[in-house]
Amino acid sequence: MAFQTMESQSNPQMTKDDKLSIVMFPWLAFGHMIPFLELSKLIALKGHRITFVSTPKNIDRLPKIPQNLSPLITFKKIPLPHVEKLPENAEATIDLPYDKVKYLKKAYDQLEQPITQLLQDTSPDWVIYDFAPYWLGPIAAKLDISSAYFSIFIAASLCFVGPVQNLIGVRDNNRTKPEDFTVPPKWVPFESTVAFRLFEINRVFDDVTGEDENVPAMYRMGASIDGCDVVAVRSSYEFEPEWLQLLEEIYQKPVIPVGQLPPIPQDHDSVDDNKEWKTIKEWLDKQAKGSVVYVAFGSEAKPSQYELTEIAHGLELTGFPFFWALRKKRGLADTEVVELPDGFEERTKERGIVCTSWAPQLKILSHDSVGGFLTHSAWSSVVEAIQFEKPLILLTFFTEQGLNARLLEEKKMGYSVPRDDRDGSFTRDSVADSVKLVMVEEGGKIYRDKVREVKGLFVDRDIQDEYVNNLLDYFRKHNQRARAQDAT
Template structure:
């Protein structure tokens, strides 16, 4: 006889590891409560996800859907990290062809709930046809989702006078309190093609708008102690349940067994003074241009600070735009800095006492990982929602944004060096370090995170359709 007290939850994240990893983190937290998770993705992505601990393996079931082939999508490119940013359109086209396989899968699985990402704007229709309760799980924070606004602003931009990149640099009219959270002009220009779409591509804003309009509930990676005013904006504009599920912090143990890579990194970090090292990383899907890389490198050199840089020279095999360090850079900084071009255990590095600051792209997972250890943030955005995240962190004095030219986003090695020294060592920037330590209690609180998951599950249990 089935245990009707336990939930069976299907999860379908977007094909980006910046999405799949926090989704998997939520899946683990739910599985620890004894509920069953059906985690759906493509074959290659599932094979690349971190391995489950034995105590969770019987609760989380991975289901592989073959990714349909589309023209211009390279073979084996199943995640955004396999492609250059400009080619992600093709991955979305392939993803949209999963509608029929997904419908058949859900018919056979008959879960209590299905949660989907912003890209699967077509999935609510399928869920309604099959009478499955369904929700949008947003890894975008409450501030980001609040800035984007109601479905009408996302689907019919012209009706809200949102026609040019400049229109996205202003405070939205649906936000009732003063805020600086908005794109800078160069950030709006970089994402404008995903805001508008074209004849062959559904825009990201349309996807988000339709997903928000059609879902039963919105589960969001946020907490009421960090930006509660933005959660109220979401409740006001969407008029449906908005449930914060916490920040989903990872732990140093989530990376699996200690590896030879971590051993040599730890040996180097152990030799550095406490709070002196700048950790530099831009996530799995962000990559600076060659010009930006050069300025970052010379900025690190000019700063005089020890650094550990995890550098991705290309995003994946299909990314032909290789970036290279300036000639002689590694020789000039030998002994003071390390450049690692392979995988590195970010959480373990950030947990090390020698790390004093983090030069980051502002991806929210990286921000959470840094703040749970009280690491000060220097922010250098690349694309997507990173500019909005950086603005909120700067507004709260939690992070310092590297000064840039508003029109094209260019910056200098001097601005990089000055920003790093300000945040990591100078007296004038001490409050950034103090604020980051203050956030440690909020972002690293396991008991608080556990309570968010309990509240979320209580809602799902009371609103499922008992079959």
């Protein structure tokens, strides 16, 4: 289902008054900052001005923006306040082991005053913010600035976690123990398998219940939704129409999908990027078409030692060439460094690469020799895989990844490595069998075909453009209504 009629399709010449000034304020995780940046670029392409706010180290690590957009996107660096127990120089989740992320949230909450000052000084038309700054909606309203909560989580995940009243604890929803999250909730009126498996919810239950010395993630999300004028979702009607419709009913406020935000491949990388990519490309060029399994679990997920060992042996058992972007530790404060099995690199050196530094994922996925992607199911990685028609082998770790995986399984867009429901354990054989199934076996043809089939819905530039136009149309009309009300 696409939009039937839209004024913006004619793209009339914008007057100066039509141009919007927008502040972007994502959570301090690259899985959040990158979608915020992609949306910023698409909005700037329409001639609107963006102020992208984060901490100095994070802004320095973001991908460079195209030169034609640099006059319209301003990066605003706000220093992260010092918080006890937060390791030095840690400014994003990538810099920290999971148990220390709560201190990053505490530091982030102390950005309330500088963000308020920035909004007062710049008086933007809109502020678009993430789940974490639960305090920002009321501040924007007080300053007469329109606000949008932008969810990088898909609509199915948002529906699963539920109505605002449940999230902020106003209403008892009878979900008090992990097992309650392993079945679809009562407010989902249609058949669905979207729910956590027990090991998935157990890994993040402290952030659901608030037992982590901090404001729980669910409360943050609920308050962020409650305080905004409109909810923008990284999703599309072509992909999950029933979930988007349900979400609007659950939230009782406008929900606007912004498309899947497929990244535009960069053609102006730095010298270092090109040097690293040249070496990787030379190796990929030597491999047969569709033979390489690419393995990566994002910037946050780090396998346990047991998981790492089984993944390594599983890759070895496939006999396939592989490129593995591996995180052995999360930041300098992470004392639990994981190691590859003895002799693994020596035994696989002719057909595998283990990269423990940054890997250019988009370029790797775009290469013809890559025939499958073993991934954690975070949505940016899913979109990138579909963009280049790479079938998905799913191995979830935490947060919303399990919910993403269920929807992908439902739609035959991905196959999950079989695991024990209680502790999430899996075997090297299950890894090897899953990779072989999805990449080459007849039984996995449905996954290979499905990714090719849905590619157009995910990465079509005209569809994506339409979603951004729709969002901006809503922004303008909302502000016109607000001005008209103020005038009466």
